[in-house]
Each structure stands twice: as C-alpha cells, then as structure tokens.
Amino acid sequence: MEVGLHRAAPILTIPLPLKGREANIKGDTSLAKLISFDIDGTLETGDPPGRITMVMVRQVQALGYIIGSCSDRTVSHQKRMWQQHGIEVAFTVLKHRLDEVKAQYAAEHYVHIGDTNMDKYHAELHGFTYYFPDNSIDHLWEPI
Amino acid sequence: MTNANDYKWRRDKDGMGVWEHRGKVAIVGQGHSPVDRRWDGVSMDKTLGAYSMLACQKAMDEAGVTADQIDGVICCDSHIAGPSGGSASKWAPRPYFAPPYDSEWGLTLVNAQWLIKNMGLKNVKFAPTGLPTISEMVGMAAQAVGDGLCTTCLMIYPCGNLEGRYRRGGENADDYAKGARQWTVPWGNHGGNDFINIFPHEQYCRKYGGQHDDLAPFVINQHKNGMLTPWGFNATHGIDPITVDDYVNSRFILRPLRIWDCDRPVQTSTALLFTTADRAKDMKQKPVYVLNHNQYNFKKRSTQESLDEIELWTDTAAKRMYEGAGLQPKDVDIFNPYDGYSIMTQFYLEAFQWHGVKRGDALKFYAGDISVKGPHPFSSSGGNLGTGRTRSAMYTDSIEQLRGTAGARQVTVRAETALAAFTTPSNGGWIMLGKHPS
Ligand SMILES: [Mg+2]
Numbered sequence: 001m002e003v004g005l006h007r008a009a010p011i012l013t014i015p016l017p018l019k020g021r022e023a024n025i026k027g028d029t030s031l032a033k034l035i036s037f038d039i040d041g042t043l044e045t046g047d048p049p050g051r052i053t054m055v056m057v058r059q060v061q062a063l064g065y066i067i068g069s070c071s072d073r074t075v076s077h078q079k080r081m082w083q084q085h086g087i088e089v090a091f092t093v094l095k096h097r098l099d100e101v102k103a104q105y106a107a108e109h110y111v112h113i114g115d116t117n118m119d120k121y122h123a124e125l126h127g128f129t130y131y132f133p134d135n136s137i138d139h140l141w142e143p144i
Numbered sequence: 145m146t147n148a149n150d151y152k153w154r155r156d157k158d159g160m161g162v163w164e165h166r167g168k169v170a171i172v173g174q175g176h177s178p179v180d181r182r183w184d185g186v187s188m189d190k191t192l193g194a195y196s197m198l199a200c201q202k203a204m205d206e207a208g209v210t211a212d213q214i215d216g217v218i219c220c221d222s223h224i225a226g227p228s229g230g231s232a233s234k235w236a237p238r239p240y241f242a243p244p245y246d247s248e249w250g251l252t253l254v255n256a257q258w259l260i261k262n263m264g265l266k267n268v269k270f271a272p273t274g275l276p277t278i279s280e281m282v283g284m285a286a287q288a289v290g291d292g293l294c295t296t297c298l299m300i301y302p303c304g305n306l307e308g309r310y311r312r313g314g315e316n317a318d319d320y321a322k323g324a325r326q327w328t329v330p331w332g333n334h335g336g337n338d339f340i341n342i343f344p345h346e347q348y349c350r351k352y353g354g355q356h357d358d359l360a361p362f363v364i365n366q367h368k369n370g371m372l373t374p375w376g377f378n379a380t381h382g383i384d385p386i387t388v389d390d391y392v393n394s395r396f397i398l399r400p401l402r403i404w405d406c407d408r409p410v411q412t413s414t415a416l417l418f419t420t421a422d423r424a425k426d427m428k429q430k431p432v433y434v435l436n437h438n439q440y441n442f443k444k445r446s447t448q449e450s451l452d453e454i455e456l457w458t459d460t461a462a463k464r465m466y467e468g469a470g471l472q473p474k475d476v477d478i479f480n481p482y483d484g485y486s487i488m489t490q491f492y493l494e495a496f497q498w499h500g501v502k503r504g505d506a507l508k509f510y511a512g513d514i515s516v517k518g519p520h521p522f523s524s525s526g527g528n529l530g531t532g533r534t535r536s537a538m539y540t541d542s543i544e545q546l547r548g549t550a551g552a553r554q555v556t557v558r559a560e561t562a563l564a565a566f567t568t569p570s571n572g573g574w575i576m577l578g579k580h581p582s
Contacts, residue, residue, distance in 0.1 A: 047181055047381075048307060072403055074390045096395045 031108035032066050033144060036091075036101060036123075038114030039071040042133045045081055050115060051133045054085045056141065063144055066090045066105055070098055070112060070122075095119075098126040113137055151272060153287040154280070155468060156439040156573075158460065163436040163468045165290025167581030170424035170431035173209065173417035174540045175202025179377040179532050180411040182305040183251075188241065192304040192413060193250030197263055199415035200298050207417050208428035209296060211263060216270040216294025216418075218285050220277055221255035224303040224409070224533070254302040254413070270294040277301065278414070278535055279565065279572035283437030285418045286575070290434075295420055301536055302413040310409040328447050342398055344569075345487040347451035352504030356400035356487075360391040362510040362522075363404050363486050363529060369516060370530020372552040373541070377410050377532030405486040407528035414536035416543075421581055432546045433581045435561070436468035439573035454569040455503065458495030461567075461574060465496070469576040471561065473497040478545045478555065478562035480538035482572075483527035491569055493522070498563075521555040525564075535566040539575070546579040 037057065040046035044053045061067050068091030069078045078092035091101050095118060102110060112123035113131045123130035131137045155163065177195035188194065196219070204210070240246045249258045256271035270293045275281060278301035285299040315322070321330045349355055367385040370378040377383070386394075386404055394402045424431035442457045466472055473496060481492035490506035499520050501509045514522040525541030528534065542562035544550040560579040567573060 072395060074384055074386060076390075077384055094393060094395060 031106055032064055033109040034066040034068075034090075034101070034105055034107040034111065035060060035140065036068055036070040036093075036098060036110070036112040036128065038095075038112070038116075038119050038133075039069055039073050039078070039081070041115035042113055042119075043069075045085070052113070052137075054087065057085075057087060060141055061087070063141070065140075065144070066107060068092055068101065070095055070101070070114075096122055098122055098128055102126055102128075111140065151284075151288075151293070153284050153291070154439045155283065155287075155437060155464070156441065158464060160464070160468060162470045163290075165286070166435050166468075166470065167433045167578065168421045169286045169289045169434040170419060170421050170581075171416055171434065171543055171577070172419050172424050172427045172429045172431050173203035173205070173207035173415075174543055175199040175204075175206065175415045176375040176534070176536070176540065177202075177413045179375065179380060179534060180305075181377070181381070181408070182307050183411045185306065188245065190411070191245060191251055192302045192411065193244065193254050193258060193262065195411070196254045196259060196300050196302045196413040196415070199413040200259065200263060200300060203298065203415040203417040206429050207419075209417060209419075211265050212267055213296050214265045214298055215267050216285070216288055216297030217256040217259055217265065217268050217300070218270075218272065218275060218281050218288070218297060219254055219256045219259055219300040220275050220281060220302065221253060221273060222275075223252060224277075224305070224535070252304045252306065254300065259298075259300065268294075270297070277566065277572075278539070279567050280439050282416065282539060282575045283439055283573050285416070286434040286437050289418045289420055295423060297418045299416045299418060300413060301415075301534075303410060303534055303536075305409045305411045305533075341485050341487045342401060343448055344451040344454045344491075346400070348490065351451065352507075354507040356402075357392050358507040358510065359405065359486050360388050361514070362489065363391060364388065365510075365514050366483060366486070366523060366526050366529035368530070369524060369526030369553060371526075372516065373526050373531050373537060374551070376526065376530060376534070376537065377408060377412075378526070378530055401485065401487060404529075407484045407533045410532035410534060412532065412534050414534060414540065416539065430547050432543045432562075433578045435471070435576040435578045436465060437573060437575045438464040438468055440464070440571065442570045444570060449570060454491050455495070457569050458491045462495040462497070465563070465574050465576060471576065473500070476561050476563050476576075477558045478521075478524060478542050478564075480523055480525045480527070480542050480562065480564040482535075482538065482566050482568075483523060483529050484533065484535070484566075486529060488569060489523070489527075492565070492567075496563065498522070516553050517556055519557065521557060524550065524553050524555055526553075538564040538566060542577050546577060 041048055042050035068089040070093050072095045075092050082089050110128040112128040113133050120130045177199045244250050244262050260268050281299050285297050288294055289297050370376050373379055391404050394404050397403055479498040481489050483489045493501050493506050494503045514520050516524045525537040531537040542564040545559045546562055562577045565574040
C-alpha cells in the first residue's frame with residue numbers, strides 16, 4: 001500500500017478559449033483571469049445545490065476565463081461531473097490544492113468562489129480572491 | 145411518564161456477573177428511514193418525525209407487530225449533536241408549520257410522546273423521558289423488557305440535520321469563549337475529534353509504530369461495505385468508494401485527521417423492536433437474542449484524554465461485556481465497533497481482542513484481508529463512514545448477519561454472535577447479540 005504520498009492531482013489540459021490559451025502560453029500582460037468553483041453549495045450540481053448554474057459556467061468560460069473546480073469531492077467525481085455537462089475545464093483539484101492551479105496557470109487574477117469558511121481560508125492562503133456565491137460575483141460575468 | 149434517571153437500568157459497574165436476562169430478550173424488528181443529507185425545510189414527508197414514524201412502522205412490519213401491541217417506547221429526545229452540543233446544536237427559532245409540526249417536536253427533535261400521539265400507540269405503559277443516545281438506549285430497552293416494564297418496546301434513534309453548519313452555531317459561532325469555555329475551547333469550536341482522538345491516536349502511532357495513513361485500508365473498506373448496505377447514504381446517493389490516492393491526498397481537518405476519517409451528518413431515523421424471547425417465538429422475524437449490555441461514563445482527568453486512559457477504559461468495557469455475556473473474544477463472530485472518526489476504532493478492536501488482535505496490532509490487521517467475504521470481516525456494517533452518521537448501522541448489520549439476511553454483506557465465516565456499539569472510549573455502551581439464546 002502506498003501511504004504518506006502527497007501527489008498532485010492530475011490536471012486536465014484542454015483547449016482554452018483564445019484569450020486564456022494565449023495568456024497561458026505567453027505569460028505577458030494579456031494574461032487571462034481564472035475562476036475556481038467549489039461544488040457543494042456553490043454550483044447547481046452540488047449538494048446542496050448552489051446558485052451558479054452550468055449555463056453561467058459556460059458563459060464565464062466564453063468570456064475567456066480559465067475555469068475549473070476545487071472541491072472536497074474526489075477528483076474523479078469532479079471530472080465526471082464536468083464530462084456529464086459537456087464542459088471542458090482546465091483543472092479539477094482538491095480543496096487544499098489551489099496552489100497547484102496557480103503554479104500551472106499564469107493569470108492576471110485568480111478567483112475562488114465557494115460557500116464555506118474553508119473556501120475563504122484556502123483561497124486566501126494561496127492568493128486567490130475569495131467570493132461567496134451570491135450577487136457579489138455578478139461582476140465576473142461582465143465582459144472582460 | 146418516567147424520567148430515565150428514575151429507573152436504574154444501567155450495567156455500568158465492574159463485577160456484575162452474567163446478565164440476569166441473558167437470552168430472555170430478543171430483537172425482532174428493525175427499520176431504517178431513507179438517509180438524506182439534510183432536511184430541505186419544506187418536504188413534510190421527510191421530516192425527522194415522519195422518518196421516525198416510518199422507521200417504527202418498518203420495524204413493526206418486520207416482526208408482524210401491530211400498533212396496539214406496542215407497550216414501550218424509548219426514543220432519544222435530544223439532537224444528534226446531543227446535550228454536549230449546547231446551543232450550537234439548535235436550529236431554532238424559525239418558522240413552524242401546521243400540527244404536528246407546530247414546534248421543534250417532529251422537526252429537529254422527536255420524543256416518545258410525539259410518536260405515541262402521531263402513531264396512535266394506545267397501549268404504551270413505558271415511555272421514559274430524558275433519554276441517552278442509541279449507545280445506551282439499546283441497553284435500556286433490553287433491560288426494560290427483561291425487567292417486565294414492557295413487553296414489546298420500540299427503540300428509536302432520530303438523527304436530524306438541517307441546512308447550515310452542523311454544531312457550528314450558537315456559542316461555537318461566538319467570537320468570545322465565555323465562562324468555562326475560556327479554559328476548554330478558547331478557539332471556539334469543540335467538535336470531538338480534537339479532544340477524544342487526535343492526541344491519543346498520535347501517542348498510539350509513536351508507541352506501537354505505524355503512521356496515520358495506515359488507516360487507509362480500514363476507511364476504504366468502510367466505504368466498500370457502505371456501498372453494500374442498500375439503505376445507507378452512500379449506497380442511495382452513489383458516493384464513489386474512495387481509493388488509496390483519494391485518501392492520502394485528502395484534506396486535513398485536524399492534522400493528521402483527514403476528511404475521509406470523518407463521518408457525514410445526515411437526516412434519518414432508525415427503530416429497533418425489542419420483546420421477550422417467549423413472545424419472539426410467535427413473531428414473523430427470526431429473533432436475535434440480547435446476551436448482554438453494558439455502559440460506562442469514565443471520569444476524565446482533564447479535557448484531554450491520553451492513550452493510557454483510553455486503553456484502560458476500553459479494556460474495562462471489554463471485560464464487563466465478556467463477563468456479562470459469558471463469552472470470550474474467540475466467541476465473537478461479528479464485530480461492529482464505532483467509527484465516527486476512524487482513528488478511535490483501533491482502540492476498541494484491540495481491547496475486545498477480536499480475531500486475536502492485541503494492543504498495537506490494529507494497523508497491521510487493517511493491512512490484511514478485512515473484507516466481508518474474507519476471514520476477518522471487520523466492521524461489516526460499513527459503520528458511519530460507509531452509511532452516514534446514523535450511528536445505527538453497527539446494530540442493524542449485526543442483526544442481519546445473525547439472521548443470515550445481510551445480502552451482499554453477509555459474511556462467510558460463522559455468524560452466531562455479534563458485538564455492536566456507538567460509543568466513545570470514555571462514554572457509551574456495548575451490546576452483545578446472539579443467534580441463539582444460550
Ligand atoms: Mg461548498
């Protein structure tokens with residue numbers, strides 16, 4: 001049995017919307033913005049269902065954000081959830097692994113949206129701007 | 145109605161000898177309601193009261209018992225978070241509904257009186273108030289039937305959960321630690337894992353060798369067994385069994401305790417039906433006999449328990465149980481200890497020396513074959529980790545294993561005796577069940 005290992009959860013690399021993809025490659029001032037979504041209590045697919053619908057996720061992805069999920073749900077569950085909704089995401093990581101997302105993707109602004117104080121804790125620990133999933137996040141859906 | 149404190153039913157002392165009602169009391173029915181993550185606040189058919197009535201009806205139907213035959217009702221009348229949860233475990237005040245949901249009764253609390261009224265139980269003569277958890281209630285029900293206070297007794301354990309953070313309200317949400325809390329929980333939250341597990345668990349690893357993540361096979365096996373438990377939360381909600389990678393990469397809740405070491409609060413209710421061995425012969429279900437019950441409430445020296453204390457307490461619990469049941473470790477076929485936090489289970493396994501496991505052997509034992517189809521089907525219930533925080537899977541799996549009706553979980557080894565508990569090392573109780581009365 002392998003124990004005590006702390007391997008990085010695998011990160012799904014997929015074609016990003018133009019701005020995000022270019023930003024990821026160039027790493028210059030045209031850097032994209034990145035949003036990490038908690039699942040339970042945040043996305044409509046969560047338990048309890050959250051405020052953010054899959055339509056909203058697609059919208060914000062179309063705006064050019066690099067997106068993915070960050071949850072205590074297993075990585076395999078997260079991947080299956082996105083596949084079931086036909087959404088290709090840049091990352092699926094465990095709640096305490098936002099640092100890996102930051103290491104993997106260069107972005108102008110890192111945002112994590114989640115409904116508990118653990119979301120706030122881990123977001124701020126790793127230099128993400130934290131938002132509770134209420135109307136405080138509406139501005140993220142405005143064109144960037 | 146009798147206050148539970150007025151009836152001396154506990155077997156909580158050393159040297160009490162073989163239980164006087166050994167094999168004369170039987171469990172003849174069990175019922176689980178659905179297990180939801182939480183009550184949604186609007187579905188009146190899914191309230192804690194509705195689920196408790198459903199569980200009772202299932203237990204009665206299993207035994208072929210009708211409402212007029214019930215003469216005892218023993219129902220835990222506090223929140224699952226328990227009195228220790230204090231204001232942190234209360235969800236009130238909030239809006240109520242039409243009767244019988246015009247107060248907390250039936251919503252976040254259930255008691256015998258509410259059940260008697262709403263189930264039309266007209267012949268109940270024993271329905272005490274101020275009751276403990278299922279940990280001790282199973283013993284109380286067995287003793288009450290044995291003592292003749294009632295003959296056909298429903299025991300109900302309601303476990304409620306509403307939206308919001310479990311045990312994180314009230315004084316736990318306060319910015320100040322007032323009164324005695326300034327000495328015991330100055331950081332605010334008092335969960336349980338911090339005080340009763342972490343320190344002795346780390347002492348355990350230092351004393352006997354091994355590391356925390358050696359618990360992975362046990363936790364993973366609990367999840368597997370949970371998926372074989374059709375009524376449980378995991379099985380009914382398609383919770384993926386976890387892998388070693390999932391476990392060792394998971395988030396720490398309180399280092400080294402990982403998120404998968406902790407159970408999941410749920411909304412559910414469980415009922416067991418106790419009767420006399422004589423009456424059980426004429427009922428629908430194959431009886432499972434009570435061979436002994438014991439309780440304990442050991443005095444702590446401080447807020448922090450040590451490994452030495454836990455080993456002494458669990459050894460004492462095992463000694464009382466084996467003495468009262470007239471059995472030895474080699475006689476126990478099914479062993480369903482409590483796993484609400486995975487890091488306490490090894491203390492019970494070693495104290496009761498199930499399948500020859502001695503102090504310091506548990507982590508090595510976990511690394512072997514502990515599957516339900518193997519030679520050491522440890523915790524065949526899946527426990528709380530595999531079914532949700534019902535605190536009852538240990539009991540109902542034991543009953544099903546002895547009946548031979550555990551389905552995909554049915555063990556392949558002998559299944560004639562079973563030990564089950566929801567308990568902490570310092571406080572709670574155990575029950576020994578038998579396929580035969582003697
Ligand atoms: Mg959440």
